[in-house]
Each structure stands twice: as structure tokens, then as C-alpha cells.
Amino acid sequence: PRSDPDASGPPYFVGSLAQFSFNNVRYFERDAKLDAATTLEVTARVDDSPVAVVLPFTVRSSAAFAELPPLRLYELFRIRLSLRTSQSSGLLLLNSGRGGGQVADFFLLELLDGRIRLALNAGSGLAELKLGELLNDNRWHEVEVLRPALDRIALRVDGRHKETAMPAAFDGASEASRRAGLNVDVGDRPVYLGGAPQDELLGLKSGGCLGSVHLYEDINSPQQQPYDVIALRRNRTSFESDITDSCQKPRVQCGPRTCHYGGQCVQQWDSVACNCDTTSFTGAWCSRVGSATFQFGASGRVGRISFEFVDDSFLPTTKRDEVSFGFQTSKSSCVLVLIEARRSAGLIPDFIAIQVVKGRLTVKYYLKSSINSLVKTHLNVSDGRYHRVRFLREEARGSLFVDDSKPVVANPGAGFGTTFNSQKTIYVGSMASMAQPDVAAKAVTMLSVSGADGPRPRSRRGRRSAAVPTEWSHFEGYLTGLVFNGVALSRIAADDPVASSVAKLRRERFGDVSRVEDFQPRLNGFPPPDPPDSYLHPELMMSTSPVEATTTSAIIESKIRCAPASSAIKSAADCIGSGGIIAPEMEPLGSG
Structure with missing residues (x-):
């Protein structure tokens, strides 16, 4: 609204708009398909303000997951959530039925190579959509899955939209069979969020923050309040230290000289790794000479x-x-x-x-x-x-x-x-x-x-x-x-x-x-001291008292005291999250 509604002059809007569509043309999309006769004048600016995230929580372990009541994947539904991670791939949401000797109906949402992948099967075949790029940038991103019509499924990521047709039932099927073939029947099987049991889905690791979770909305009904995953998950007695309230930064983060001799530090969600390909060194921290x-x-x-x-x-x-x-x-x-x-x-x-x-x-x-x-x-x-x-x-x-x-x-x-x-x-x-x-x-x-x-x-x-x-x-x-x-x-x-x-x-x-086999390079300080094992395995880190969240309407990044570092390593003082430490700046090792 205008700051002064009674002011004279033409009306104008002050605020933000998103996902504007007219005659099935989504004008706010970067790749909007406009015909040659259309002239688009833009005097507004792109709003890059942070995403407001409600009820965020952190999944720290690749084995952890939240178990919730099954989704209602009938008729016209909508699922929304926000994510923040540095992992390039990981499971976000899974709800699968029982196969009974055949392929089970399922609904899958995952991060794959930095993109969102949606896959579902309602019994008539696989429907799949991929959208987004480099979403593992440790920033918040909005993801929405909706079915605008019985035979359509759509995926939105940060306002970008993509949709596809649901696979049709076989020729000659009755209307009832056709409609049933468009519904994902998961029965009473729970939905898994942020991960899944190993017997459900192998090979997908998770880790990161989720928030603003809406799982049970009808597309035509008023939008509901976000689902309180921490309070309402069925497996509250499991993963108590691995699924935590608020979005907390990784317990270990890359520092400027975490890896030795020019190695590239790669941020995992709750640990770090070193890429030593261009250093001539090997080892977890690029600090050893290989046997070659x-x-x-x-x-x-x-x-x-x-x-x-x-x-x-x-x-x-x-x-x-x-x-x-x-x-x-x-x-x-x-x-x-x-x-x-x-x-x-x-x-x-x-x-x-x-x-x-x-x-x-x-x-x-x-x-x-x-x-x-x-x-x-x-x-x-x-x-x-x-x-x-x-x-x-x-x-x-x-x-x-x-x-x-x-x-x-x-x-x-x-x-x-x-x-x-x-x-x-x-x-x-x-x-x-x-x-x-x-x-x-x-x-x-x-x-x-x-x-x-x-x-x-x-x-x-x-x-x-x-x-x-x-x-x-x-x-x-x-x-x-x-x-x-x-x-x-x-x-x-x-x-x-x-x-x-x-x-x-x-x-x-x-x-x-x-x-x-035993070459020792002439380098000052070689071999350099390695960081503690907890940098690769944060579960070995000394525990500290959890931080009491002051609000759940935004990202919580409360500072707490750091876990003690070894005497040979400097530790930064601005540690974030439960027992968090920043990977220290090791003393530079020259070649002379």
C-alpha cells in the first residue's frame, strides 16, 4: 500500500509480487516465452531480500530423518518447503506405498547435482521434473510441488516454474480407473523428511536445513500454517541430537587454509573435505606425498x-x-x-x-x-x-x-x-x-x-x-x-x-x-600437522549445551562457545551451532 493512501495522483503499488501469470504466460520467469508482438517494460527491480523461513530445523546426520503422517496425494494438492544446504545431492522427501509384487506408488523429492528432482509414480508410469541450478550454495531456496489439474504436475523453485503431464492410464480404462491411476496411493505408509531409513532408499545422503514445511494442503483451500516438524514428528525419541531446532550452520566449516599446499576445501554439510588434485600431494588434508x-x-x-x-x-x-x-x-x-x-x-x-x-x-x-x-x-x-x-x-x-x-x-x-x-x-x-x-x-x-x-x-x-x-x-x-x-x-x-x-x-x-616409496620433500615444516579427526567426523566433537532458540520465524544462528581445539591449531572464536567450530587457518607453509 502507499505510505499515504489519501495523497493525490495515480495509484501505485509498493511491495513485492511473485509468480505473476496472465493467459498462461508467466511474465516473471527468466525464460518466459513471449511472442514477437509483446513488449515488456520493466521499471521494478528483482527482490533479492532473504527468504522468510518459519519453523526451520537442521538435519545433521546422513542417517537421520523425520517420520510424519502419510501425504494426501489425491485430487489437487500442494507441497511447499524451503531448503538450505551445501550438499550437492540428498533426499528431501519420500513417501512410498507397498508394492505387492508390482512397482509401488511413490512420491520423491530430492536434490540431485545441485538441482531439484521430482519423481512420482501413480501406477501409470513415472513422471519426472528437474529444475534449478547450484542450489547447494548454503542459501535458502523455496520449493513447491503442485497439481494444478488431475493430469498435470508442476514444480517451482525460487519462482521458476516447470510442469509435465501425468502418465495416462492404459487405453480402454474406465473413468474410475483413469482417475485412480492419477493418484499416488501410499496407504498408511509414513512420509520421510530430510532422509529415509536405509531399507527404504539406499545411497542418498542428506544434511542441511529445512523450514516452512507445508505438506497437507489442498490447492483450492486457504494456505495453512507451516507444519511443526520438530514437535510433531513420530520418531521424536530417535535422532535427538541429529535433528535440531533452528537452522544451524555446519559444526565444521572451511577456512582459508584448511587444506595444505593450495588444496581446495569442499564444504560438506557437517564436515569438510579437501580436493588435492592440483597440489601434487595426497591425504585427507593434502599433506602427504603419495607413493607415485x-x-x-x-x-x-x-x-x-x-x-x-x-x-x-x-x-x-x-x-x-x-x-x-x-x-x-x-x-x-x-x-x-x-x-x-x-x-x-x-x-x-x-x-x-x-x-x-x-x-x-x-x-x-x-x-x-x-x-x-x-x-x-x-x-x-x-x-x-x-x-x-x-x-x-x-x-x-x-x-x-x-x-x-x-x-x-x-x-x-x-x-x-x-x-x-x-x-x-x-x-x-x-x-x-x-x-x-x-x-x-x-x-x-x-x-x-x-x-x-x-x-x-x-x-x-x-x-x-x-x-x-x-x-x-x-x-x-x-x-x-x-x-x-x-x-x-x-x-x-x-x-x-x-x-x-x-x-x-x-x-x-x-x-x-x-x-x-619413501620420498620426503625438502619443505619447511613438512609434514604439517593434521587437524583433529572431528573435522572429518563431527560426531567425535566434544558436546556442548544446546542453544535455546529465541524465535522460530527466521534463521537462528546463535553463537555458542567452541569445542576445545588442539594446542597445535588456532581456532576461530565465532563458532555457530551446537558445538560448532570453524576449520582454523593453519600457519602458512612456504617452499623455502
């Missing part, structure tokens, strides 16, 4: 590991490449990794070359162009200490990350190739010679940073072949954790069967290279 470590040139001779894609009819062609590994060397110039395309007569193949040149890490890449790009760091990496490397190519742009230093970026711009065609071979520790002397000469010129270095040796036919610059001499040192485009090459070289099953590669070891 290799020593090259221990006796001063050439050593090499090569990987070759065996299917020439389906070689990878990419616009984005990512290489990561760790290494330790005292040699001032050498080749580390060379990724090369399939060779063609008289042509230089596409390549990405990572090498050490006079103590500096250098990357050069060539993509069917007369222009090639160079990325170089000023950090001395030939100091006999361990260094982490990550190179990312996005079309022509290249970014080089070394340890915790700022990335060095090269962006050649127009005229440079964007596609790495027909990737064929990956060399580690040294490069293989090329069969054609003329191509070899061109390639060495392209690969060399400083051009030819010394006289060209003679080939068998008496022609002078390309000189091999010192930066293309063999590697001497340790290399571990090599991953190329998600393929764990170091683990494949170590005969790991799981890694070997990912890609069809022919691998070969040549010369002075051996696997090292």
Missing part, C-alpha cells in the same frame, strides 16, 4: 617416462588444458614435461613444454600458429627444494602457478591458435628425438628459448640435425603427483589399476628412472 614419486637421472644418465594415447581415431582435442605436479631438482636447465600432438610429415606438432631454463620455470606452447607464447617465473626452482607447479591453458591464454606465488599470465591475443589438436604423447624427464631431421630443426628452434646452442650434430645420412639446447637436457631429481586434464599420470606410471582405467594410455619407462 619417481627419481630421474640418479646416476647422471637420461631417464624418461612416456604416455601415449593408443586410439588414433579418437585423440583428445582441447581448448583448455591443465597440468600440475611437484618436483625437486638442483639442475639449472632441463625438460620436465612435454605434451605433444600427433606428428605429421613436414609439420611441427602442437605442444606444451614445461622446462627449467637457467633456474627459472618456463612454459612454451605452440598451437598451429607462427606465434608462440612464453610464460616465465623469476623464482629460482633449481635450489634443491620442492616446488609445486600448475599450468592452465584456456584457449590462447596461459597461466603459470608456482608454489604460493602470484600466477604469471600470458595472453597472446588475436592470431594465436586456441585449440590443441590430436594430443598424442606425454614425455616426462626428457624429450624423444624426432625421426625427420628437417622437422627436428624447426621444432628445436620453436622449443628453444634462446635458439640453437652449439654446433648441430650430424645425422646418420650426413645432414646436420637440430642442436639440442641445454634447457632440453634431461631432468635430474624427483617428480610426483603429475596430473594432466584430470588423468593421474604418476599413478598410472606406478601401475595403479584405478588410475589406469581412466584413459587408454601406453606407458613406457626408459633409462635412469626409478620409483621412490
